[in-house]
Amino acid sequence: MKDNLHLNADRFKGFADVYNNARPECPEKVIEILLKYLGESPSVVIDLGCGTGLSTRIWSDVSKKVIGIEPSDDMIKIAIEQALDLNNVKFVSAFSDNTGLNDSSVDIVTCSQSFHWMNPETTLNEVSRILKDGGVFAVYDCDWPPVCNWEAELEYNKLFEKVNEIESTYEGIKDSFVRWDKENHLSNIKNSNKFRYVREIVFSNTEMCNAQRFIEIALSQGGVQSIIKANIDEINPTLVSFKERIIDIFGDKEFKIDFSYRMRIGVK
Numbered sequence: 001m002k003d004n005l006h007l008n009a010d011r012f013k014g015f016a017d018v019y020n021n022a023r024p025e026c027p028e029k030v031i032e033i034l035l036k037y038l039g040e041s042p043s044v045v046i047d048l049g050c051g052t053g054l055s056t057r058i059w060s061d062v063s064k065k066v067i068g069i070e071p072s073d074d075m076i077k078i079a080i081e082q083a084l085d086l087n088n089v090k091f092v093s094a095f096s097d098n099t100g101l102n103d104s105s106v107d108i109v110t111c112s113q114s115f116h117w118m119n120p121e122t123t124l125n126e127v128s129r130i131l132k133d134g135g136v137f138a139v140y141d142c143d144w145p146p147v148c149n150w151e152a153e154l155e156y157n158k159l160f161e162k163v164n165e166i167e168s169t170y171e172g173i174k175d176s177f178v179r180w181d182k183e184n185h186l187s188n189i190k191n192s193n194k195f196r197y198v199r200e201i202v203f204s205n206t207e208m209c210n211a212q213r214f215i216e217i218a219l220s221q222g223g224v225q226s227i228i229k230a231n232i233d234e235i236n237p238t239l240v241s242f243k244e245r246i247i248d249i250f251g252d253k254e255f256k257i258d259f260s261y262r263m264r265i266g267v268k
Contacts, residue, residue: 016074020052020082022216024142024259026112027205030055031062034108037136037267042107046130048096048123049114053079053089060086063107069094097122099130106130108138115139116180120188128194131268137195139185140263146217147258148209155245156218162238163223173226186264195266202262209257211250215243 035041042063047056050068052075059066060083068091070076076091083089094100096111096118109127111118127137145156167173180188190198218224227235 016052016072016078018216019075019220020054020078022213022220023051023054023113024146024205024207026055026058027203027259027261028058029203029205029261030110030112030138030140030263031058033201033203033263033265034110034136034138035062037265038107038134040107044106045108045110046099046101046106048099048109048111048127049117050079050091050112051075051114053082053091055110055112056091057083057086057089059108060089064088066090067092067101069096069099071095097126099126101130103129104132106135107132108136110137111139113141115185116141116182117177118180120180120184121192124189124192124194128192128268133268135268137189137266137268138263139189139265140261141182141185142259142261144217144221145214146207146209147204147260148214148255149249152214152246152249155242155249156214159218159238159242160221160223162235163221163227166227166232166234167223170227170230170232172230173232176226177222182262189264189266192266195268197267198265200262200264202260204258204260206256206258208254210252210254211247214250214257215246218242 044065045059045063047066047068050056050070053068056066056068056079066089068079070079070091071093073093076093079091092100109131131137145153186198186200189195
């Protein structure tokens with residue numbers, strides 16, 4: 001029987017390319033905010049649950065050393081390929097609560113769209129261990145779906161209502177992952193008593209999109225992929241309807257979307 005963390009890593013097998021192409025870029029606002037709280041240029045930045053490195057590579061021009069930590073072989077393979085020309089960026093296959101890094105060796109630790117897949121207690125213990133005094137821990141997630149068009153957002157929500165229904169009723173699916181509630185991120189950081197200052201910050205970031213990318217944003221979610229990989233046909237009518245409606249709504253035009261972010265920060 002696999003433990004919870006290995007189950008969660010397995011959830012992200014087989015669609016790393018879709019994930020890398022569809023997911024939002026890491027906003028420059030993340031760097032701007034965290035440098036304010038750190039008060040200096042970082043020497044070492046760690047990105048926990050880094051996926052394909054979208055949230056790791058942005059630190060390459062800011063920090064002397066950047067390390068992405070990721071347990072999924074599929075994700076880390078693309079992360080390494082995408083960063084071949086960045087000499088100060090490397091990726092390590094490991095879990096968030098066992099990074100193998102030295103005590104008090106890190107200036108900034110980030111978790112982008114990933115902290116809800118980690119055991120908060122053991123991860124926060126590890127983050128506190130590797131952070132220097134005055135170091136900054138940041139968890140940030142965007143709300144789904146992105147802000148763009150109410151009809152498209154409604155179709156997205158319909159799809160994930162069906163995903164949630166299947167996840168809660170099919171034995172092989174509901175037992176295949178453990179997800180911690182994002183609403184508890186701030187309180188978990190605060191109640192760990194590892195940080196002198198804790199707060200939440202909200203901001204948004206604008207990107208360009210088209211119908212295909214909007215569809216792939218939905219397909220980049222682990223819940224959809226788990227159901228597809230399990231060959232549960234019940235999802236098919238809803239998925240087909242979703243794709244057809246999104247193409248009908250947007251056609252072949254490009255449009256702006258806004259990702260709304262919630263960032264929880266702890267200063268050690």
